[in-house]
Amino acid sequence: MPEGRAVRAALPGRPGAALDPHAPDARLIAEVRRRAAGGTAPARETVAAIVRDRGAVLGSADLDALVAAVGAEVGGAGPLQPLLDAPDVTDVLVNGPRDVWVDRGRGLERTGLDLGDASRVRALAVRLAAAGGQRLDDAAPVVDARLPDGTRLHAVLPPVAPDGALLSLRVLRRTSFSLEELVASGTVAAEVAPVLRALVASRANVLVSGATGTGKTTLLASLLGLVPHDERVVVIEEVGELAPRHPHVVRLAARRPNVEGAGEVDLAALVRHALRMRPDRIVLGECRGAEVREVLTALNTGHDGGWATVHANGVRDVPARLEALGALAGLGPEALAAQAAGALDAVVHLRRTDGRRRVAEIGAIALGRRLVVEPVLESGPDGAVRYGPGWPALAARCGLATCAGGAR
Known part of the structure; x- marks a missing residue:
């Protein structure tokens, strides 16, 4: 039998049945679902048995193609x-x-x-x-x-x-890149990389902001790989996306309520539980609701070196975003500002331009009459870096007061 070629063969008493290995019919899919346990992708032997029962014979390559197609229909996205x-x-x-x-x-x-x-x-x-x-x-x-x-x-x-x-x-991509790889790809300017390293080393509390798809999770995973390996990192997410290259990462994943509305474990509850797990660093994969109150509380109680991501258009828009999230938790602007100013040190903002993701801004959290973010540096598409009024204070906080080009 030629390899990879479908062949029809009638069994005694049964008509031959033509099968398209790349487009399984509904009856075949239904039978596989009946035999497969828990809606998981079927084993090759299960599909082969059904093919034999239907009076068809397939070459091994076509059988492999049929198994893949059926698996996509039963346990995947068709x-x-x-x-x-x-x-x-x-x-x-x-x-x-x-x-x-x-x-x-x-x-x-x-x-x-x-x-x-x-x-x-x-x-x-x-x-x-x-x-x-x-x-x-x-x-x-x-x-x-x-x-x-x-x-x-x-x-x-x-x-x-x-x-x-x-x-x-x-799509969830659990691929981790080193900071050096992000520099090589242009996501992080060479002059910005030492600042990011210093934020991690000095145990600054940092928000990573940006729009959807700008690479917030990718950058955060890379920076968590810089955390000393004798520290315990507790990562809290809706679903496990962060995959840092670090030997001591503990993950907590939120659980949605079932169809009866029971069984929910939200991010706010997980932040509270994380405090009892002897964390060296607490990381919230995405802050987008009332859990902002628990995160700011945790970072105000001696848990330095924490990170979180948040959706925002730029570093100057982060205060308004935090105020909106604080309102969901019953925090007024003044209370939110006081909590955030004591808990957070910096904001790292990513932007996507012409399909290219890059760290575009870094800002420092400050408290005036309301919460503000002072520009620390801006990185242009060409990698050129301009320093802002917030640079001296953040550089001193991170031990970079003598960094060339920024502090004068």
């Missing part, structure tokens, strides 16, 4: 799985059956993928939501979920999405 598996893809967006886009770090690109019709897109959205432990139907037409592999899913059904189901998938 026809979207090859896009999610591509090493350079960060986002997959589905606007319709023949309107699928990807982001490979250079902006959105349209693909030629055909998902069939609107009903198949809807069925895929519902199945992925269920895989993330969430409900998606006419009564709950919007969902935000995490798939078992960590991929973020956001899906919307009609009538909220009048033109058909919409899916947005953000």
